[in-house]
Amino acid sequence: MEQIPVYLVTGFLESGKTSFVKDILTDYGFTMGEKNLLIVCEEGIEEYEYNILSDSNTVMVTVEDEEDFTKEFLINTVKKHKPDKIILEYNGMWDLQELFNNKLPDELVIAQIITTIDSSTYNVYMSNMGAMIVNQYRQSDLVIFNRCNENTKKLALRASVKTINSQANVIFENENGEIEETAGQMPFDINSDIVEPADYDFGIFFEDLMSNPDKYEGKTVRLRLKAYNPERYPGICCVLGRDAMTCCADDISQLGLIARFKNDVILKHNDWVEITADIHKTMLEQYNQEIPVLYTKDIRKIDKLKEELVYFY
Structure with a gap:
């Protein structure tokens, strides 16, 4: 049975899905003269012009109700149109896992999952429908934050996605639809003698460290972190980190770093410490890769932080 690639575009209504699809349909490097089937599962303000569909050899089919979007519908639609590939503009309120499973x-x-997000409304959606928007990009290959301006906190947006989906490629578009080359300046000085992110910036620091470990190789950092189950580890090492709220109180992620000590350090679960350490990439057999490790220069116990959680929005 010959397989047909599906390019799945997710996102809420007015998040920029249609604009993105129109862009790829006008790119011959994507269409390549093949027969395309575009399945649109919700109607937004922006519409598909006839010439875009005609020039890209694309047939468009619309589905208004989720109950009509079934396996039988897909089988019959593919049989009728015989496409070389499918672009599926999915309704952001429909269950993605149901699509994958059934x-x-x-x-x-x-073939690829793309999530479009309106950066100007992201915080509102995260506050009210966080679990739903996170599920949209949990398995995405590409996340596009559009409608960005000088006030957009790109680093925090990128960190919020990467904490959930470290493999996703995250890009930013400005209000003119142009790709921006940088996510912005770090909110701490990476070139200082001691790199000391503010407590509320730990999520940004963590994501950048894990994505760009070479940038931090040999750097000295000072962080305030808590211990995760130290009884599971020898006295000379432990996992220290912060809890991050990724979408709601029921969805907390642990952002943990392995710390190595010069001598045995006695810690209990959820003990808080201030640690000064050098960062070095280290090959760890249990992970089968090099990861950044904190080599402790100084450590002391502290009271737990007033705000224990890390937020990205």
Whole structure:
């Protein structure tokens, strides 16, 4: 059975899905003269012009109700139009996991998942429908934050996605639809003698460290962190970190770093410490890769922080 690639575009209404799809349909490097099937699962303000569909050899099919979007519908639609590839503009309120588990016929294979997000409304959505928006980009290959301006906190947005989906490529578009080359300046001085992120910036620091470990190689940092189950580790090492709220109180992620001590250090679960340490990439057999490790120069116990959680929005 010949497989057909599906390019799945997710995001809430007015998040920029249609604009993105129109851009790829006008890119011959994507369409390549093949026959495309565009399935649109919600109607936004922006519409598809006839010439874009015609020039890209694309047939568009719309589905208004989730109950009509079934495996049988997909089988019959593919049989009728015989596409070389499918672009699926998915309704942001529909269950993605249901699509993956029960609705995709065997011959349809997800080639790429793209999530579009309106950066100007992201915080509102996260505050009210956090779990839903996180599920949209939890498995995405590409996350596009659009409508960015000089006030957009790009680093925090990037960190919020990377904490959930470290493999996702995150890009930013300005209000003119142009790709921006940088996510912005770090909120701490990475070139100081001691790199000391503010407590509320730990999430940004953590994500940047894990994504760019070479940048931090040999740097000295000072952090205030808590211990995670130190009884599981020898006295000369421990996992220290912070809890991050990724979308809601029921979805907390642990941002943990391995710390090595010069001597045995006695810690209990959830003890808080201030640590000064040098960062060095170290090969750890249990992870089968080099990861950044904190080599402790000084450590002392402290009271727990007034704000224990790290937020990205």
